[in-house]
Amino acid sequence: MALIEIKxxxxxxxxxxxxxxxxxxVDISIEAGEFITIMGxxxxxxxxxxxxxxGMNHPTSGEVEMAGVKLYQLPxxxxxxxxxxxxxxxxxxxxxxxxxxxxxxxxLPLAIVKMxxxxxxxxxxxxxxxxxxxxxxxxxxxxxxGGEQERVAIARAIVNNPxxxxxxxxxxxxxxxxxxxxxxxxxxxxxxxxxxxxxTHNPENGAYSDRTISLRDGLISA
Amino acid sequence: MKLHTxxxxxLKRRKAKMAFLTIGLMVGIATIVTLVTLTRSMSTDIERxxxxxxxxxxxxxxxxxxxxxxxxxxxxxxxFDQREIKEENLAQIRTIKNHKNISAISPxxxxxxxxxxxxxxxxxxxxxxxxxxxxxxQIFGNxxxxxxxLLLGSDASNVLNASSGDSIQIKGxxxxxxxxxxxxxSQDDSLVFASLPKAQKLLGKEGKITMAEVAALCSGCxxxxxxxxxxxxxxxxKVSAIQQVVEGRLKALDHFKRFSYAMAAVVxxxxxxxxxxxxxxxxxxxxxxIGVFRAIGFRKSHIMRIIxxxxxxxxLLAGLLGYAAGMGGAKLALPFMAETKxxxxxxxxxxxxxxxxxxxxxxxxxxLYPALHAxxxxxxxxxRAL
Numbered sequence: 001m002a003l004i005e006i007k008x009x010x011x012x013x014x015x016x017x018x019x020x021x022x023x024x025x026v027d028i029s030i031e032a033g034e035f036i037t038i039m040g041x042x043x044x045x046x047x048x049x050x051x052x053x054x055g056m057n058h059p060t061s062g063e064v065e066m067a068g069v070k071l072y073q074l075p076x077x078x079x080x081x082x083x084x085x086x087x088x089x090x091x092x093x094x095x096x097x098x099x100x101x102x103x104x105x106x107x108l109p110l111a112i113v114k115m116x117x118x119x120x121x122x123x124x125x126x127x128x129x130x131x132x133x134x135x136x137x138x139x140x141x142x143x144x145x146g147g148e149q150e151r152v153a154i155a156r157a158i159v160n161n162p163x164x165x166x167x168x169x170x171x172x173x174x175x176x177x178x179x180x181x182x183x184x185x186x187x188x189x190x191x192x193x194x195x196x197x198x199x200t201h202n203p204e205n206g207a208y209s210d211r212t213i214s215l216r217d218g219l220i221s222a
Numbered sequence: 223m224k225l226h227t228x229x230x231x232x233l234k235r236r237k238a239k240m241a242f243l244t245i246g247l248m249v250g251i252a253t254i255v256t257l258v259t260l261t262r263s264m265s266t267d268i269e270r271x272x273x274x275x276x277x278x279x280x281x282x283x284x285x286x287x288x289x290x291x292x293x294x295x296x297x298x299x300x301x302f303d304q305r306e307i308k309e310e311n312l313a314q315i316r317t318i319k320n321h322k323n324i325s326a327i328s329p330x331x332x333x334x335x336x337x338x339x340x341x342x343x344x345x346x347x348x349x350x351x352x353x354x355x356x357x358x359x360q361i362f363g364n365x366x367x368x369x370x371x372l373l374l375g376s377d378a379s380n381v382l383n384a385s386s387g388d389s390i391q392i393k394g395x396x397x398x399x400x401x402x403x404x405x406x407x408s409q410d411d412s413l414v415f416a417s418l419p420k421a422q423k424l425l426g427k428e429g430k431i432t433m434a435e436v437a438a439l440c441s442g443c444x445x446x447x448x449x450x451x452x453x454x455x456x457x458x459x460k461v462s463a464i465q466q467v468v469e470g471r472l473k474a475l476d477h478f479k480r481f482s483y484a485m486a487a488v489v490x491x492x493x494x495x496x497x498x499x500x501x502x503x504x505x506x507x508x509x510x511x512i513g514v515f516r517a518i519g520f521r522k523s524h525i526m527r528i529i530x531x532x533x534x535x536x537x538l539l540a541g542l543l544g545y546a547a548g549m550g551g552a553k554l555a556l557p558f559m560a561e562t563k564x565x566x567x568x569x570x571x572x573x574x575x576x577x578x579x580x581x582x583x584x585x586x587x588x589x590l591y592p593a594l595h596a597x598x599x600x601x602x603x604x605x606r607a608l
Contacts, residue, residue, distance in 0.1 A: 051602050054517065056516075056517060056600075056601040056602050057602045076522070077521050077522065077523075080516065080519050080520065080521045080522075081519065081521070082519075083517065083518065083519040084518065084519020084520070085519070087519075088518075089514075089517050089518060091514070095510060095511075095514045097228070097231075097511060097514070098235065099231045099232055099234065099235035100227075100228070100231055104223055104227065104231070107223035108223065108228075108515075108518065109518045109519060110223055111223045111224055111225055111227070111228065111520075111524075112225070112519065112520055112521070112524055117223070117224070120223050121223075124223075156518075
């Protein structure tokens with residue numbers, strides 16, 4: 001059975017008097033350990049698809065099943081718990097908390113987990129070491145380069161050992177050299193067994209993934 | 223890393239805003255603490271002064287007398303069936319329910335005597351209780367100690383041409399003037415004071431007294447109750463309170479109390495508004511941050527806890543600083559507000575804990591809506607902001 005099953009997912013938005021159809025019946029099946037890139041132009045619905053996949057955006061119709069759990073049949077707070085235990089997010093603008101150090105940012109998903117502070121610190125340090133930032137644990141985000149901030153964001157996303165790592169344009173704000181390093185890191189994580197679903201508009205990033213899904217006007221085109 | 227780490231670090235980051243919030247709330251709490259402490263201190267001051275001021279209950283014999291005075295000028299009186307109080311009955315006063323409020327009982331016997339060519343009013347008193355009651359008396363010389371010593375009012379001293387150390391003859395007995403009262407502006411100026419047993423003997427009223435003054439401690443001021451209780455114990459007497467003094471002062475204090483509470487209510491409202499607006503602004507600024515929290519799995523209750531913990535920490539600090547500033551303000555204002563210069567500041571733990579509790583309550587209640595608003599934020603907002 002696939003790790004993620006998306007069946008006939010539609011999503012409509014009301015913007016003023018207009019009804020926008022962001023997703024118009026999407027079916028996707030993702031196996032555990034896959035590295036998927038979702039590509040498409042701006043407005044194709046790829047970010048909407050990622051937020052639906054991430055349990056944050058109720059589809060207008062259709063079903064999203066992850067590790068055997070029908071996400072949108074869960075009550076709101078249970079869905080939050082599911083996100084905390086099974087998903088890791090990497091955002092385009094990193095969205096690190098500016099008043100927390102790199103280590104504290106990585107520990108953030110563990111703030112709501114019942115673990116000793118020492119165990120949380122240990123897990124966060126290991127995650128930072130995995131992304132090559134073991135020596136910069138006490139730096140604040142503004143003391144780190146863009147690439148380093150991206151790595152902290154990735155460490156934050158993997159610290160709770162999620163089933164699926166979701167990334168939305170993770171190289172969107174990085175230069176080409178740093179982008180390559182970050183993509184290599186994602187590939188490395190995937191090779192270690194991490195399922196990765198990444199939204200990107202950069203065709204070069206597709207080369208790092210196992211499979212690319214193209215979206216066009218809310219529908220899978222390839 | 224726990225939820226409070228996020229709250230504390232956020233407070234550290236937004237120092238200026240949080241300082242504004244703390245000061246806003248602190249000023250409110252300080253105002254309330256100042257007003258409450260001033261009211262209490264003034265109340266205590268008035269109570270103390272009332273005790274010093276002297277009698278506030280008068281026990282006189284029941285009589286069918288009709289007072290004949292108009293505009294403060296006494297024309298004597300028409301008295302039928304003049305009675306006197308038995309001295310032994312005075313002990314009954316100490317048995318009333320509110321006996322703990324009795325500070326002093328001063329029995330008096332009054333009667334006219336001739337000293338030289340002058341008719342004077344001789345007053346027999348128990349000097350110990352009389353001096354305790356009339357603490358404003360200033361004596362030139364000494365207080366009388368024995369039965370053959372007298373205390374003269376200032377006018378009496380002038381008329382009789384006698385001062386401390388002189389001797390006076392009353393009904394063939396020689397008395398020494400132990401002291402002379404400084405002018406009081408009251409009837410005391412024209413009186414001659416002797417010890418109670420000696421005056422009773424001179425006036426032929428052994429075991430009897432003309433009146434008794436009772437000084438009551440004014441905490442809670444159950445003067446009305448005490449009057450009723452004494453009247454029940456001494457049915458043949460007329461017991462009356464010097465109510466004007468008591469009520470007048472308490473009324474003034476009551477007006478100040480009401481003003482204080484009204485001011486406190488306004489300040490509480492403004493303080494709440496400052497907290498609400500600042501916290502709401504802080505939440506709106508942190509939309510993306512809260513969206514990220516929600517995206518990575520924070521529950522609504524986690525978000526509320528972060529916001530409310532921030533409010534609680536700021537409020538706690540504002541409460542502590544507000545209490546300190548309020549007591550400082552009260553200390554500065556008390557000399558100008560109190561009737562005496564030696565009024566003492568009342569340090570009350572209820573005010574301390576109450577002000578901190580009020581600050582916390584205000585902070586939390588005013589932050590409740592911003593916290594709810596934050597917790598209800600859609601996590602997709604964070605992604606849309608990308």
